[in-house]
Amino acid sequence: MSKRRTVAVIGLGIGRSHIDEGYARLRDQFDLQVICDLNEERLAAVGDEFSVPRRTTSFDEVLAMDDIDIVDICTPPTLHFPQIMAALAAGKQVICEKPLVGSLHEVDQLAATEATSRGRTMPIFQYRFGNGLQKARRIIETGLAGKPYLATIETAWLRGPNYYAVPWRGRFETELGGALLTHAIHSHDILTWLMGDIAEVFARTATRVNAIEVEDCAVASLVMQSGALASLAATLGSAKEISRIRLCFEHVTFESSLSPYAPGDDPWQIIATSPEAEARIAKALEGFKFVPSRFEGLMAAYHQALETDSPLPVTLKDARRSLELITALYHAAETGEAVVLPIGKDHPKYRSWRPAATAPR
Known part of the structure; x- marks a missing residue:
């Protein structure tokens, strides 16, 4: 008999679609226990719509819940990296919306962290x-x-x-x-x-x-x-x-x-x-x-992968390939030159694909 996995969804913009199209249709595989959003009005509306028992504005509170198996992150892009790292540190399985993180450096850090973590990260490509x-x-x-x-x-x-x-x-x-x-x-x-x-x-x-x-x-x-x-x-x-x-x-x-x-x-x-x-x-x-x-389709395949401890339907390797293309596209557009892949640690855009004028220092 397959295990019913408990889920917390963080961010209820696209997160509502994860619930409506995924968890609400796959109730035998997933038990949506928690939703988290800074907008209390949206938190109440989505919670009532899908009869979610626990609702909070605190991400840290979710990570402290020992009975939650999966943390599904649907927050703005700049929050993804620190939230994934925190969820892995808390021993959770992690799902995260695109773009997974903000650089090839960050996705490589995630891969290194995941290698020694109890949980795995599934990027979203539905x-x-x-x-x-x-x-x-x-x-x-x-x-x-x-x-x-x-x-x-x-x-x-x-x-x-x-x-x-x-x-x-x-x-x-x-x-x-x-x-x-x-x-x-x-x-x-x-x-x-x-x-x-x-x-x-x-x-x-x-x-x-x-x-x-x-x-x-x-x-x-x-x-x-x-x-x-x-x-x-x-x-x-x-x-x-x-x-x-x-x-x-x-x-x-x-x-x-x-x-x-x-x-x-x-x-x-x-x-x-x-x-x-x-x-x-x-x-x-x-x-x-x-x-x-x-x-x-994605969440059904994800549950099966968890059950069998097999490769996830979307992996960190997939996310890195996607972000490598993004890095190359932005670098090519900024410089007017063709970019040869793969992109390694010595590339000027390895730590951020953002244009020079807006890149973090």
Whole structure:
């Protein structure tokens, strides 16, 4: 019989979605015992909505609760690193929203700490889950897709003054970045999850939609380790919101649904280059089981990993790869030069990808 894990959710903005789409649908696996938020009105509203027995404004109080197994951190980005470190020190399992931390230096520190901790950290990349993307993943993992050729990734969302009225948003000091870090990071994670590591990055960024400090438009050109090419485009000024992932391989082309916030869901186009490839792909998908979307799919896979002590569905290695791309994108945009990966400890942006004028000293 599987263990029902007790959970505390810290921060009830996106944290409410973790509850609504994840824990509330997976009550046999998770027992949401505690919510924590500085906004007492929101704390009461979410607590009443989901009948949460314990509510507090104190993160330290949560860490002192011996009966809590998992601390799920959904606070502003600059709080993630110290809160993850504190939760690991308290012996908790940790889930944390993106961006996981604010530098490659910090994610490396987390990895070192986790190696000697009782708990593990799962970064959040819920867009990996859904039937369409999971079918593509299976086809690629079996080797049936063949050589990767080209990828085009579009994140065309809409964010305006109301979104940026939240004081910590739109500033490098508190949000740590803009469209590339906070929005397009999901689709860019899917790119590397399906097509592998990146060798070189060139990028340009601009702030054209909102009166903010961070970028809200960006384009980038990538060379993958495999030799495949990829283009990235992101804007927060699209009247029609879409996320589009198109991946061209030797034997098949994949194209995602256009759903902006659930690109992993069906319908995905899976177009084989020949009848023979189509038959092999159909056979590989025989017996494919439904994969829930977004947080439900992610949290179900997470619980299974805890039960079996197997690799988490999203790991610190995944987060580091994502943050390495972020570091390269910002450095390329700032310098006007291509950036070669991997990025090591001697790189000028290893301790912070923020522009020189806003970087911590």
